[in-house]
Amino acid sequence: MLEVRDIDLHYGAAQALRGVSLQVVEARITCVLGRNGVGKTSLLRAIAGQRGISAGHILFEGMDISRLSPHERAGLGIALVPQGREIFPLLSVRENLETGFAVLPRRERRLPDEVFALFPALKDMLGRRGGDLSGGQQQQLAIARALVMRPRLLVLDEPTEGIQPSIIKDIGRAIAYLRDQMGMAILLVEQYFDFARELADTFIVMDRGEVVLRGEAYGMDETAVRARLTV
16 A cells, blocks of 8 residues: 655755665554654654655555645545644544544545544543543544544554553554454554554564664564664
């Protein structure tokens, strides 16, 4: 579904990505691992169109989307759940969810039942302001907002960051459901190794803007991967 081919990305004179390639397949979870500052978020921003690449190509279902705007990519079915959640704190939970309607034709502008099946607590909070939710509830809201867009590719940037363990388990179950029952392609950036290992079908490890390890999760050399995650 998604193919990233040898992309470079710069912030001025600083190079954040160097020849990065990866593939994300339907009904599979590709996990990107690495320390802080190695380029993981830059990679996701490039895929979502938030940062332009300086070399290489990004293809979605065979179409080169390297020069498309973020809203054009969202309209094709790419949904990003950003690091830090970035919900609208003064809007209600319902209003936050409805911001996902922007890329949908009018006839499809309804909240999917799957959102509340995966995150039932949100149904009881529709009238509450997003900023009044706990960090874990806000993360659930951010994922739910992305699902309102009916994405074919879900991109998640460190969804476990600052989240209590019980919510981490709920988020893990939701991600697995989206893969197993809905056949969604998922790209997951994580630092929490155990969470990533439990979910990943394939993985890549980044260091200093490059891919240094990759493979199928069942053949992962855990010692080598953990060594790339420690400071």
